[in-house]
Amino acid sequence: MTEKKQIIVSDSKQDIDNEKKSGNIKKEKTEFKEKDVTLRVFRINGQIDSPKYDEYTVSTKRWTTVLDALLDIKNFKDSSIAIRYSCRMASCGSCGMKINGIPRLACYTKISELSGDTITCEPLPNFPYIRDLVTDFTTFFENHKNMLPYVQNPKADIKPEEKISEFVQSPSDLDKFLQFSYCIKCGLCYSACPTVATDTKFPGPQALAQAYRYTADSRDTDMKNRFNIIDDRHGIWRCHFAGSCSSVCPKGVDPALGIQLLRNHLLGFSKHEKTVAKLKEHSD
Numbered sequence: 345m346t347e348k349k350q351i352i353v354s355d356s357k358q359d360i361d362n363e364k365k366s367g368n369i370k371k372e373k374t375e376f377k378e379k380d381v382t383l384r385v386f387r388i389n390g391q392i393d394s395p396k397y398d399e400y401t402v403s404t405k406r407w408t409t410v411l412d413a414l415l416d417i418k419n420f421k422d423s424s425i426a427i428r429y430s431c432r433m434a435s436c437g438s439c440g441m442k443i444n445g446i447p448r449l450a451c452y453t454k455i456s457e458l459s460g461d462t463i464t465c466e467p468l469p470n471f472p473y474i475r476d477l478v479t480d481f482t483t484f485f486e487n488h489k490n491m492l493p494y495v496q497n498p499k500a501d502i503k504p505e506e507k508i509s510e511f512v513q514s515p516s517d518l519d520k521f522l523q524f525s526y527c528i529k530c531g532l533c534y535s536a537c538p539t540v541a542t543d544t545k546f547p548g549p550q551a552l553a554q555a556y557r558y559t560a561d562s563r564d565t566d567m568k569n570r571f572n573i574i575d576d577r578h579g580i581w582r583c584h585f586a587g588s589c590s591s592v593c594p595k596g597v598d599p600a601l602g603i604q605l606l607r608n609h610l611l612g613f614s615k616h617e618k619t620v621a622k623l624k625e626h627s628d
Contacts, residue, residue: 379403379461381463385399386465388467413455429450442468479531497511509623510624524560536589537586538588539582549589
């Protein structure tokens with residue numbers, strides 16, 4: 345006769361601890377083993393040197409990020425490596441680079457999550473080289489600036505100055521553009537875009553997504569002007585919808601969706617039903 349085992353499911357932490365003490369549940373052992381990996385780092389000094397790869401062996405742990413490994417190399421093995429970084433918490437977007445062929449943030453990419461014992465670090469594509477892993481973002485930021493990335497509303501400035509203005513915006517109005525406000529301008533979507541690689545006048549997915557972000561904002565009243573900026577054969581119509589931009593975004597923004605929504609407005613598929621937010625005036 346087969347003995348039936350009773351399975352007890354408990355949500356209580358105390359019950360689970362008692363089960364572990366009695367031996368019914370095995371304790372999980374978490375081991376943090378060090379692992380030696382090889383980093384192949386792309387090296388170039390502007391347009392002077394020929395590009396090459398230098399290899400370094402680094403001892404890493406489970407929580408070691410690619411940026412940690414690069415800084416270890418810079419601090420103890422080769423101080424000449426050029427790296428751009430700042431916050432080290434995936435907020436500033438400074439440490440973007442191509443890691444094992446995919447644009448990523450170095451501070452957000454753990455070596456334990458990558459396959460193989462060799463990690464290849466290269467500068468972001470579609471950007472001019474400055475030195476090693478550092479690229480020139482001048483054109484990228486100019487494209488962003490051309491989209492007028494700020495709320496434009498003649499009622500925003502209230503005179504006399506002792507008064508302050510406040511626009512009333514509903515949660516549903518906020519949801520229309522909220523995800524696009526998470527952009528940290530890291531340039532990963534720009535580097536992954538095949539259209540940017542073939543058309544130097546194309547503003548890129550980041551700029552176009554920000555154009556939609558302010559177009560959809562109920563506090564903004566300059567929709568027509570932004571449409572005139574992007575309605576160009578080198579503008580929004582050059583996007584081929586490869587979707588690479590959305591797949592590499594570290595903040596979950598979907599630039600391809602923003603571009604699609606902008607096209608719907610330009611083609612007349614979407615009605616311009618945006619209701620401008622009401623201005624609430626009050627004194628200090």
